[in-house]
Amino acid sequence: MKLILDRLEKPKERGARIIARCPACAEIGKDTAADNLTIFENGVFACAVYQGDAEHSKRILQLAGDKSQAKREFTAPVYRPIPPREPPLPQLTTRQVQIMLRSIEHLGKSDELCAGIAAKRGWKPATVRHSAQDLSMGWITFDDDVRKPDSTCPDSAPCFIYRAGLKVRFMGPDGKKTFRFLKSEGLNHKSLWRSELITQVTKTVWITEGEPDALRLMDLGIGEIDGNAEVVCSLPDAGYTIRRDEIELLRGREVIFVPDTDDAGLTAKRRLTETFCHAAISFSTVNL
Ligand SMILES: [Zn+2]
Structure with a gap:
């Protein structure tokens, strides 16, 4: 917020700066010499007697600040929170x-x-x-x-x-x-099926295209060892896009995708490759 020269007493140019009577000093009867306040070229101002005093600066703004501009700044878009790109479950x-x-x-x-x-x-x-x-x-x-x-x-x-x-x-x-x-x-x-089994100790996450395939992997003993070092998950459907919170959950782990050998499987493989590559997550596919 800038100061308005019309609201200051005895403003005078001194080089690129403006010197004036500090309004906050003036209201308590001080700065009769009218040289406490300096306004720099970029609009920044300071009172020579109360340097670094936030309350004093605030009072100067209250007395001589451009309030219309302050209001505009406050409602500027930059102050609005950015809405999340994906609603939470x-x-x-x-x-x-x-x-x-x-x-x-x-x-x-x-x-x-x-x-x-x-x-x-x-x-x-x-x-x-x-x-x-x-x-x-x-x-x-x-x-x-x-x-x-x-x-x-x-x-x-x-x-x-x-x-x-x-x-x-x-x-x-x-x-x-x-x-x-x-x-x-x-x-x-929708979410990844069984993603809540992923814990701090999980190193490998297998993802299948459907729950029956995930059960088939578990039948083979994958993800069935003690502790959750290895977890088998499934997409809710082949066209599913991995949620942002799931990408964060998978970060730092090895992801192995087991696609079906059909067109939907190929499409899913291509999309997941892109997703995990973009997120810099170790990703490979295995056909069983
Ligand atoms: Zn002052």
Whole structure:
């Protein structure tokens, strides 16, 4: 904020500077010689008697400052906070957590369910059990309380637990495998599946194109060693763009992508290569 010469007493030019009576000194009856205040070429000013006194400088501005300019400066765009480029995942409500935990507990406590799900897809029952134990897989039952995501969905089905989502897996009427997020409960937010298992000790993160492929990797013993040195994650879908917070989470670790051998897999590989290359994260692909 600059000082207005018209509001100063006895301003006079002295070379490139202006000397005047300091208004803050003047109001307490001082600086009768009218030479305490110096205004430099760039607008910076100082009182010779109260040098470095912030309160005094503030008072000078109050008495002789250009207030219209101060207001403009305050509302300038540079003072506005920059909005985040990506909204954070929503906090889960108590009800949403209960729905997730109920389904996880249901699966984790049932040898029969683990064996049944595993048999249908050729997974090991222990892999399904471990997924329930690390809170990434469950078995959901629909009733009057929790409604089906789709009328063709059976009364109960296996589900994959995401940070803020719940993905139900079932056979559609056409006999093809189908996935639905539990939108009616607001559990429809995508993220990397099992990314919450990544801890400080995690060195390698495997990423597959879908949860079934991730379970297949775990069947091979990948990510099944003690501690979380190696974690198997999955994209929620082949077209998923890795979140910014996930890129930060993966920084400093080795990322290995296991794509499907189809067009979607190739596209996903190309996009992830670009993402991780740009973020300077060690990235490679493995075809199994
Ligand atoms: Zn002064």
